[in-house]
Amino acid sequence: MAQAMKIAIVDDEQDMRQSISQWLALSGYDTETFASAEDALKVMGPDYPGIVISDIKMPGMDGMQFLKKLMGSDSGLPVIMITGHGDVPMAVEAMRVGAFDFLEKPFNPDRMSELAKRATGARRLTLDNRALRRELSDGSQIMKKLIGMSPVMDRLREDILDLGQADGHVLIDGETGTGKTLVAHALHAVGSRAGKKFVLISCAALEEDALSKRLFGPMQPEDSLLPALEEARGGTLVLEGIEALSETLQAKLLSAINEQGMPGETRIIAISNLQEAGKTSEDALRSDLFYRLAALRITVPPLRQRGEDILTLFTRLCEQFAEEYGCEAPQVSAQEAAQLLQAPWPGNVRQLINVAERAVLQSRRGSGTIASLLMSDHEEMQPVMTTEGKPLKEYVEAFERMLIDNTMRRHKGSIASVMEELCLPRRTLNEKMAKYGLQRSDYLA
Structure with a gap:
């Protein structure tokens, strides 16, 4: 708020x-x-x-x-x-x-x-x-933003902790909307440069001449900023959309890396936003620059590979938007949970955020369904989706975990209240919480 x-x-x-x-x-x-x-x-x-x-x-x-x-x-x-x-x-x-x-x-x-x-x-x-x-400078806080218990998210967090302690430059790639910039912040926050400068430049947002001056100088007398390579000295320089660099700017960047003795001085994190089918950052960059920047590499997983993390993220986002708009968060049915899990999510987490906000707004009006939102985003999707792609057992378990998680969160960890609402005996609730990795201490007010 x-x-x-x-x-x-x-x-x-x-x-x-x-x-x-x-x-x-x-x-x-x-x-x-x-x-x-x-x-x-x-x-x-x-x-x-x-x-x-x-x-x-x-x-x-x-x-x-x-x-x-x-x-x-x-x-x-x-x-x-x-x-x-x-x-x-x-x-x-x-x-x-x-x-x-x-x-x-x-x-x-x-x-x-x-x-x-x-x-x-x-x-x-x-x-x-x-x-x-x-x-964003607090490593423990920013790691909490990387929500999810899926194997791919466990691996991503492990990679961030390992690579955050290293000195080499890093290349982050992955589909659009997966959270690559958040990963760059996390790499900086968990490493030895956490208290140093963090400078982020969007390479695609500037014309070539302006980008050259912003990265390398010379800056105009009226400019209050140093060239980015100087501004980030000793810290981290993030180049978002590295593939937008022209051949000329790629050559200048490579020369600057060689001359300034990086990465010991300044770490560069390059973010690749390539979306063309079959094209990679290796195709877009000259090979000598690519191998300097990709000394260490992280690929951020797409949302569709994160399993029931989708439901966890969706319900958390709905709670946040409901608080912002002063209304109740929409309740997700078993069928809607299955549809959320099966959606292709080409826009990944960014798209999920948009769907969650729209779900809260239409719930506040008392009209519409989550299914209709998914259909509007993916016209090719069928309205009834049950067991296609995964065993029914997996959808049931994902919905069950979401239901217990939401109820525990709403009752702030009160076991008695959760047992009463879900009509579950204590032993059954304990077994299911252990099965789904849910800890009561995480919900206490």
């Missing part, structure tokens, strides 16, 4: 503090007021969950000094400055220091609400990005 944003109002005039606070509270914001900059600084850390509205002219520490302190602590904190009439030069200076915007007295309350909306939106995005970066 999105984090609630606060608005800190800093002004030495009590009437002004109260009027701003009352107006913003009526607009639905959570406000807190401070009579001085010194008081505000006592409670505002670098990840303050909100924005600041501050007067410029205050006794003691004035607004400009306050702004500089805040920017020194957290340059991503939006600060809206209130200036007196005719203080345009001071407002310009505040913007140069890092203020989000300014309001000139007497100001329009609607203008203040508009600025607050834009500033809180920007702050939420900044904090979400920081949380994501922290999560």
Whole structure:
């Protein structure tokens, strides 16, 4: 769920503090007021969950000094400055220091609400990005995102842990939508470079000249970034869509690898997104570059090879979207579970995410079925799918595991509640949980 944003109002005039606070509270914001900059600084850390509205002219520490302190602590904190009439030069200076915007007295309350909306939106995005970066640098957390108990996922996690500790460059390939970029993050997070820079470049997103400058330089004087090879020095450089590199850029990359003494200095993780039938990354890259980048290799398995992981992923995704949209997650029938398991999933996990979101939305409306969503994605699929492709026993077991998993999750590990809902004796439930690798401790609130 999105984090609630606060608005800190800093002004030495009590009437002004109260009027701003009352107006913003009526607009639905959570406000807190401070009579001085010194008081505000006592409670505002670098990840303050909100924005600041501050007067410029205050006794003691004035607004400009306050702004500089805040920017020194957290340059991503939006600060809206209130200036007196005719203080345009001071407002310009505040913007140069890092203020989000300014309001000139007497100001329009609607203008203040508009600025607050834009500033809180920007702050939420900044904090979400920081949380994501922290999560992606935490090896234990990111490995938990690689959900599944299938043999191919066990092997993938083992490969990540093994290759994460190595120094060689890595080539990641696999079908579109399988999660190759997540695997690249995991490789970085579990290795010795976890605390170092992680730079990701989409090779297909830039024209050749722009891509050359972004990778190798020279950068323009107004650019705030270093060339990617310099920016990632000592850390990890991920080249997504490596096959998009022209012959010229492939030659420059090979030369840079040879000259800079990698991989000891910087590790390159190349991601291949080739989708043409029968074509591989070896076909798309010059052989000397391919063998340098593919010193170590990981192939991410397609969703259709992951068996009952499909049901686990689908139910988790439905729970997440149901929470986001404020409704109940749809219940999956045995027939729908079989259809999910048999779908070809050409778009892999990315496609599964889309189907899960649409399933929650149509369930909220009280119409539609999961089968209809699968049919719309795969017109060639037949509406009735039971034992085609696998023994019926496998579908029954997959559905049973999903049912127990969902019920345990819903009741937060309460064995008594699960026994009552599923009409199972304690011994039978224990045996089935052991059979499917389900641990009560994983569900406790």
